[in-house]
Amino acid sequence: MILNYALDFAFLCFGLGLAMNLYRIFRAPGVTDRILALDTMVINVLALLILYGIRTRSGVNFEAALLFAMTGFVSTVAYCKFVLRGDIIE
Amino acid sequence: MDQIVEYLLAALLVIGGLFAIVGSFGLLKLPTMMQRLHAPTKATTVGVGSALIASMSYFWYFEGTLSWHELMITLFLFLTAPITANFIAKAQLHRAINKEDLPPTGVGKEWATYDPEVTAVSPVLLNDRDPG
Numbered sequence: 001m002i003l004n005y006a007l008d009f010a011f012l013c014f015g016l017g018l019a020m021n022l023y024r025i026f027r028a029p030g031v032t033d034r035i036l037a038l039d040t041m042v043i044n045v046l047a048l049l050i051l052y053g054i055r056t057r058s059g060v061n062f063e064a065a066l067l068f069a070m071t072g073f074v075s076t077v078a079y080c081k082f083v084l085r086g087d088i089i090e
Numbered sequence: 091m092d093q094i095v096e097y098l099l100a101a102l103l104v105i106g107g108l109f110a111i112v113g114s115f116g117l118l119k120l121p122t123m124m125q126r127l128h129a130p131t132k133a134t135t136v137g138v139g140s141a142l143i144a145s146m147s148y149f150w151y152f153e154g155t156l157s158w159h160e161l162m163i164t165l166f167l168f169l170t171a172p173i174t175a176n177f178i179a180k181a182q183l184h185r186a187i188n189k190e191d192l193p194p195t196g197v198g199k200e201w202a203t204y205d206p207e208v209t210a211v212s213p214v215l216l217n218d219r220d221p222g
Contacts, residue, residue, distance in 0.1 A: 003148075006100030010141060013107030017114030017134070024117055032123055032182045039174055040117060040130035043167065047110060047138040050145045050160070051103075059149065062159035069163055073170040080177035084184055 010051055018044045035079050042072030095151050099144050106140030109133050123182050131175040139164050 021044065024037040046065050053061040078088050116129025146160040180203055183192075189204055199205060 006103040010107035
């Protein structure tokens with residue numbers, strides 16, 4: 001019973017964090033801030049997927065979450081490499 | 091017993107949500123880029139790790155299935171968060187920060203990311219300066 005309220009609260013927190021990251025992507029002082037906001041968005045979406053898995057009591061979302069974590073990490077590193085060197089695979 | 095486990099899981103979820111919101115809020119509010127780097131890479135990672143542990147305990151206790159996916163995701167996130175932070179800091183060092191403004195390293199060499207000895211090394215397969 002209380003678990004449902006806690007789930008609602010966690011959904012709210014991660015969703016608000018996602019909205020803040022989206023604002024940071026639109027209004028950022030530099031490109032590194034945008035990379036950081038994108039990386040945080042990936043982590044927040046991953047948490048939302050996990051919470052949705054608890055809410056629906058199914059374990060299908062975990063593979064999606066794992067793939068999301070991997071692609072998020074690789075894309076952040078590739079973006080940083082592009083900003084640093086102008087090329088991703090040299 | 092069910093009640094105690096439920097309260098523990100609720101506490102984990104609430105703590106995770108609070109950490110996540112602190113991380114995202116710090117990304118908006120902190121003054122400089124190097125300070126903003128701290129909030130998402132540490133607080134948000136702890137928050138999502140807490141939610142993942144809550145999910146694993148929930149499925150273990152209430153559904154009777156112990157799945158290792160959450161533990162793998164947690165491990166992966168905790169391993170990759172410092173790497174992304176390092177890369178973003180490096181990009182920031184080369185884009186927006188003057189080399190002269192950095193504090194001294196305290197050893198004979200300068201900062202490794204500006205060291206020409208380190209950055210000029212070509213990949214091993216293409217290295218023709220040192221045969222054998």
